[in-house]
Amino acid sequence: MPIKTEIVDFLDKNLSPKSMVERNIDVVLYHYGFTGEVAPTLETTAQHFGIGTRERVRQILKQSLLSKANLDLLPTLNACNKVIGRKSLWLYSELKEAIKAEIGDAFGTSLQDLIYLIQDLGGAKGLTFFGCKFIELTRPAVSRSDECFITSKAEAKVYQKIMRSTRTLPGVLGIAAVGFIDPAPLLMEYYRKAIEIDPTSWVYHDGDKMFFMYEERDNFLINSAEKVFAVHREVDVKRLAKAMHNGLTRRGTKYAFPAVDLVERYLRESRHFDIDGDTIRFKGEQGGLTDIEFDTVDFLKQVITTSFRPLRDFLLSKGHTKMNIYIATNYSPLVHVTRNEKDEKQYALVGEPG
Structure with a gap:
């Protein structure tokens, strides 16, 4: 009935x-x-x-x-x-x-x-409604939600704690993989779903693997884009992905960083960017450059492409230390690093040809 x-x-x-x-x-x-x-x-x-x-x-x-x-x-x-x-x-x-x-x-x-x-x-x-962070939802919020969880407050607290840790991880790695944090005693099915239904999350499934990022939180990839697009209106997405990947790999963490192709996939699918073929533009606000980044950009705009020594000597003349120069030239999202036929590193701005 x-x-x-x-x-x-x-x-x-x-x-x-x-x-x-x-x-x-x-x-x-x-x-x-x-x-x-x-x-x-x-x-x-x-x-x-x-x-x-x-x-x-x-x-x-x-x-x-x-x-x-x-x-x-x-x-x-x-x-x-x-x-x-x-x-x-x-x-x-x-x-x-x-x-x-x-x-x-x-x-x-x-x-x-x-x-x-x-x-x-x-x-x-004892049952109530919870959102993707396992925070209790009001009646109107439940009505507006496309998806949510139904459980007790006691069980939701267990999920809250682990989801807080989960939300911080992509900020360090750019893109994190499910499994880096052990969600036990959470059910993996609901742990994954909590990430997926977050309206701020970007998620990619590769077979059984799942990668994610929360796009409203502080994140190396977004922070890098703010700098790059303070210098360029548009760039080649493949060059940008490689430069961002280089920047990630100098950061210290016990977790694996995303591969270059995964960074590129994110750039192509993110709500923060517009894509036209292989050309990418940033929708967000521009960021400021550090002194050494500003000097690096200034030099590379003049020479277009250079080997390490001229760039190093210029930055030394500006008072920068050797360690900071090495990082700012080899691990900066602003700089595209390649090798010539002699296997020598060549440096150019990520938004410039060469």
């Missing part, structure tokens, strides 16, 4: 006086989302019917349904509650499909409102 029909039949049989049946049924159906509104609050229900305060709505719900019914008296609703109880953590879409498999397309309301109704009748105890 459809849940809405089950609720209406119960109310029709149990409400009195009969003069209030129609209005009270309408209030119950509206508040639990059976008339099209998603997750109405007590306040919005009161406003919709013009019946005063949220407390008055609470009284109507209690007098009409909650004080009279229980899940044993509502078999279809009870079947939904039993499905929910099979697991301690659900993905919203996963639970929706599981309930559909049990009762068919007999919801008549959103899964969110269905759970609120079941909870008001004593089921689905």
Whole structure:
């Protein structure tokens, strides 16, 4: 039996006086989302019917349904509650499909409102809705979400801690791989999904491997782009990927850095860039250069392509140390490093030919 029909039949049989049946049924159906509104609050229900305060709505719900019914008296609703109880953590879409498999397309309301109704009748105890960071969502936030998690606050805290660590990792590596952080005791399926459904994440699957970056956080690749595009309006994406990869590899970490082709894939797919063939442009704000970066750019703009010694001597004349010069020329996203036929390193700006 459809849940809405089950609720209406119960109310029709149990409400009195009969003069209030129609209005009270309408209030119950509206508040639990059976008339099209998603997750109405007590306040919005009161406003919709013009019946005063949220407390008055609470009284109507209690007098009409909650004080009279229980899940044993509502078999279809009870079947939904039993499905929910099979697991301690659900993905919203996963639970929706599981309930559909049990009762068919007999919801008549959103899964969110269905759970609120079941909870008001004593089921689905302790469960609430959480976003990709496992922070609890408000009613409106759940309604706006394409996907979320349903679990207890205690279980969500375990996920919160590991997700905080996960969110910091790509900032150091540019792009991180799932598996660098052991998510135990989290389920890998939900750990991956938490990364995927984050609206700020970039994700790439290569077979069983999964790579990711959070694009709103501080990140070497984005920081590098801010510098490069302070010098150039557009650059060749392959040259930029190689220069960024060089910059990454001098950083100290126990984790593996992304390969050049993975950096290039990110640049081509990121929301921060526009791509036209092999030409890439940056949508973000330009960043400032350090003194040695400014001097390196100034020299390479004049000579276009050079070997190491002239560049080194120029930077030494500007007062820079040998160690800083080595880093600024060999590991800078601003500099494209190649080798000539004599296997000698050649240096040019990443946005210049050569």
